[in-house]
Amino acid sequence: MTTTPDVFSALASPVRRQLLVRLKKGPRTVTLLAKGLAIGRPAVSEHLQVLRKTRLVREVQRGRERYYHLDPRPMARVDAFVSAFSQYWQQRLVDLEAVLDEEAAR
Numbered sequence: 001m002t003t004t005p006d007v008f009s010a011l012a013s014p015v016r017r018q019l020l021v022r023l024k025k026g027p028r029t030v031t032l033l034a035k036g037l038a039i040g041r042p043a044v045s046e047h048l049q050v051l052r053k054t055r056l057v058r059e060v061q062r063g064r065e066r067y068y069h070l071d072p073r074p075m076a077r078v079d080a081f082v083s084a085f086s087q088y089w090q091q092r093l094v095d096l097e098a099v100l101d102e103e104a105a106r
Contacts, residue, residue: 007074008081010054015039016047020056023070027060033068 010016019033034044048068051057055074060067 005050005054007054007056007077010050010056011075011078013047013050015043016051019044019047019051020070023057023068027067027069029065029067 011020015037018037022028022033030041030044030048033048034041037044048057048059051068052059055071058069058071060069
């Protein structure tokens, strides 16, 4: 039984993250997305399928070509998760700054 990947597991792949960055510039075909990658079009298509299942990407048929569009709305879950830890990191940076100021004063 295959399970539908969630946004977090989809973003775990460096290739999928790279595809999303490329799609930020606008809709692209598989051929354009695969250009310059170390993997071929079939592998890119597989990664796009994962992104489509998580609704991070949608596919639009234009003539004989399929264009892939970024849909960042599912990333709101990731943003909400990461944001919950921002206060922790802010406090850590304040603590680090205090230590560095103390060291500089010596």
